[in-house]
Amino acid sequence: MNIDLAVNALVRQLELEKSDICSKPINETEIKLSAQQLIPAVETILDAGIWHLSTITCLQVADELVLLYHFWHSKGLTLCVTLETEHAQINSLTTLIPGAEFYEREVREMFGVEFVGLTNPSPLLLPDDWQSGFSMRSEKPNKTESEA
Amino acid sequence: MSRMVIPIGPQHPLLKEPLSFLLTLEGETVMDSSMRLGYVHRGIEKLAEQRTYVQNVVLTERICGICSHIHTTTYCQAVESLLGLEVPQRGLYIRTLMCELERIHSHLLWMGVLAKNIGLDTIFMYTWRDREIILNVMEEISGGRVSHAVNTIGGVRNDLTKDQMNMLKESLALLRKRVEELLRSIEKERSFKIRTQKVGYLSLDDIKRYCVVGPVARASGMDIDLRRDAPYAVYDQLDFEVPLMFEGDVWARSKIRVLEAVQSIHICEQIINAIPQGPVSVKAPRRVPAGEVVSRSEAPRGEVVYYVRSDGSQNPMRLKVRTPTLTNLVTLPKQLKGLQMADVSVVIAGADLCIACGDR
Numbered sequence: 001m002n003i004d005l006a007v008n009a010l011v012r013q014l015e016l017e018k019s020d021i022c023s024k025p026i027n028e029t030e031i032k033l034s035a036q037q038l039i040p041a042v043e044t045i046l047d048a049g050i051w052h053l054s055t056i057t058c059l060q061v062a063d064e065l066v067l068l069y070h071f072w073h074s075k076g077l078t079l080c081v082t083l084e085t086e087h088a089q090i091n092s093l094t095t096l097i098p099g100a101e102f103y104e105r106e107v108r109e110m111f112g113v114e115f116v117g118l119t120n121p122s123p124l125l126l127p128d129d130w131q132s133g134f135s136m137r138s139e140k141p142n143k144t145e146s147e148a
Numbered sequence: 149m150s151r152m153v154i155p156i157g158p159q160h161p162l163l164k165e166p167l168s169f170l171l172t173l174e175g176e177t178v179m180d181s182s183m184r185l186g187y188v189h190r191g192i193e194k195l196a197e198q199r200t201y202v203q204n205v206v207l208t209e210r211i212c213g214i215c216s217h218i219h220t221t222t223y224c225q226a227v228e229s230l231l232g233l234e235v236p237q238r239g240l241y242i243r244t245l246m247c248e249l250e251r252i253h254s255h256l257l258w259m260g261v262l263a264k265n266i267g268l269d270t271i272f273m274y275t276w277r278d279r280e281i282i283l284n285v286m287e288e289i290s291g292g293r294v295s296h297a298v299n300t301i302g303g304v305r306n307d308l309t310k311d312q313m314n315m316l317k318e319s320l321a322l323l324r325k326r327v328e329e330l331l332r333s334i335e336k337e338r339s340f341k342i343r344t345q346k347v348g349y350l351s352l353d354d355i356k357r358y359c360v361v362g363p364v365a366r367a368s369g370m371d372i373d374l375r376r377d378a379p380y381a382v383y384d385q386l387d388f389e390v391p392l393m394f395e396g397d398v399w400a401r402s403k404i405r406v407l408e409a410v411q412s413i414h415i416c417e418q419i420i421n422a423i424p425q426g427p428v429s430v431k432a433p434r435r436v437p438a439g440e441v442v443s444r445s446e447a448p449r450g451e452v453v454y455y456v457r458s459d460g461s462q463n464p465m466r467l468k469v470r471t472p473t474l475t476n477l478v479t480l481p482k483q484l485k486g487l488q489m490a491d492v493s494v495v496i497a498g499a500d501l502c503i504a505c506g507d508r
Contacts, residue, residue: 025229025441027378051356052372054444055470057455070453074377076442099359099478103470125186125507136194 003029003075006048013044028076030068035081035090038069042079042096045071053093056103058111060085060138065111069093083113085137092117110136149174154489158187162265162496165503169496173489181484183477189507196467201227201301201436204467208454209295211469212505214254217246218447219469220299225380226443226456227301230436237382239303239428244381245419246286246298247445248412252323253282254448255405255412258500259330262402265497266343271333278326285319288312303429313420320420324413331406334399344399348483348495351396358479361472362450364499367404368396374446381445385422388415398498405500434462447472449500471505 007029010016020032033041050073057068065088069079083090092115093100104115105124112134115121123130152173158166166187172180192211196204208223209216221243228235235243256279263271283293289312290296298304334340350360355370365372373390375383391407393400438460444453450472457466476499483495 025439026225026443028442051359053359054442054451054453055455055468055475057466057468059457059466059468068455070442070455072378072444072451076444078442097359098357099475102474102478123186125189127186135191 003050003071003073003077006045006050006073006077007031009044009048010041014041024076024078026076028078030078030080032080032082035083038079038081039091039093039096042069042093045077045079046096049073050077051097053097053100053103056100056107058107058113058136060111060136065113067107067113085112087114088112089114089116091115092119094119110134112137151179156492158184162493163261163501163503165501167501167503171484171489171492176489178484178487178489178492181481183480185477185503185507187507188504192508193467193469196464198463200434200462201464202432202434204464205300206297208467208469209297209299211471211508212502213294214257214502215250215447215449215452215505216295217250217298218445218452221247221381222443222445222452222454223456223467224299224301225445226441226454227436228432229441229443230439230456230458231301231432233302233430233432235303236427236430237424238307238426240382241419241423242304242308242428243299244383244386245308245416245423246289246296246304247381248415248419249282249286251412251448252327252409252416253279253286254500255409256282256327258405258448259402261500262344262398262494262497263340265493266340268337268340271330271337271340274326275330278323278330281319281323281326285316288315300429300432302432303427305429307428308423316416317420320413320416324410327406327409327413331403331410334403334406340402341399343491343494344397344402344498345395346397347487347491348398348401348498349396350479350483354479354482358482359475360450360479361475362447363401363404363408364476364479365450366391367393367400369394372451374444374451378444380443382419386415386418398494401498401500435460436462436464449473449502449505450476469508471502471508473502473506477501477506 052072054070054072065083067081071077154171157168168184170182208219211219256275260272260275287293350368352369355365355368388411436458440457453470455468459465
């Protein structure tokens, strides 16, 4: 199963619009999802034989946090979920992909995203007594792409 | 039987870098374990947002002291892609050459660390002696043994001279003999096999579930290698094999790394014979157009991922780095469970961890 077939399966099962899918440089396809669609989307991807989650990137754009789940199977597939910065919360992938644990723990402590169901939410990189907030959040939030 | 909790680290004799373990033992058997990272966390991703794209070449090179070149390769690839730059072929050949020299160096270094932990100091002495051959070549080419500063956005900084090529040829011929000798030791040395076979086992299913990468994945039968599966630089023009084993233990990981070193020597020899004439770089603008890119490459320890997002300015809006150590570390509790205490050092050393890479 390749990435293109997995994308078709996602479009069918989640009834995605064409505008939700875009191509990025170096053979990468990005799909925009809502937070509720993430778990069904990952289940579809796993069923399609794409098991490798390379990492999870989080970034702050204006007053939103963008989560990018980078999958790979000869080509890249990125699932993009946008959350409100205040009370950012999403389901954990660790029950489906145990290898996501460190990625989610890092995003949790650096950006303050709460992963519901994360088996081990203890700090990964920062000290246990860290009290200086979420260090990767911007003091001056970045502009949106259209503003840039 | 009562349980005992033993803390190991963060400073300990197993690794030069700090990593803390808490082992729960019943007698001599490891029942549970946990890890604590972050002792060399330098906030590199945040720092990168305050540096220009060119300054970040220097910064990313300092993420790792062993595979520094692959970090700049992956980063430069990402920025070149956003800029739409076509790097000259000679520049890409030199970039690839350094990647493979670094792979040989990394595998020999790791083999020495494992041998030292097992108590086989002879193999440690031999591998680190042979590693000097590669370090001397890299120093001759770049001026640096650890940080090479070869890459720049748009290609590489310096061309290869004929004298450097001749030195490289002679060094590779000597190294080939030494690495083949090392391979024979791994296959036949009884004491090495006793300590490493059936230790730290990971099944193919574990590899998939934990998204394991690199030689650890290939030693459990997972046939992945970005150089072949999603070629970058000039790997699509080179002929090489991806060694694969199925035992899934520390012995298989040892053998597969030595087999990979043999393949890397083969790749370097091809590069010397096929490298085209021409420029080694093109000029890159300081500002990068708005956009985002995911760049991947195969480091000695496996897949490295860089995500770069530009807002059109001179600094990246976001630079995300995921190193293979971070991915492979997740499996350590699984590997350690049920082992005897004496095998813990073999598993930790056998995982080929680079904590500076993992912490960033």
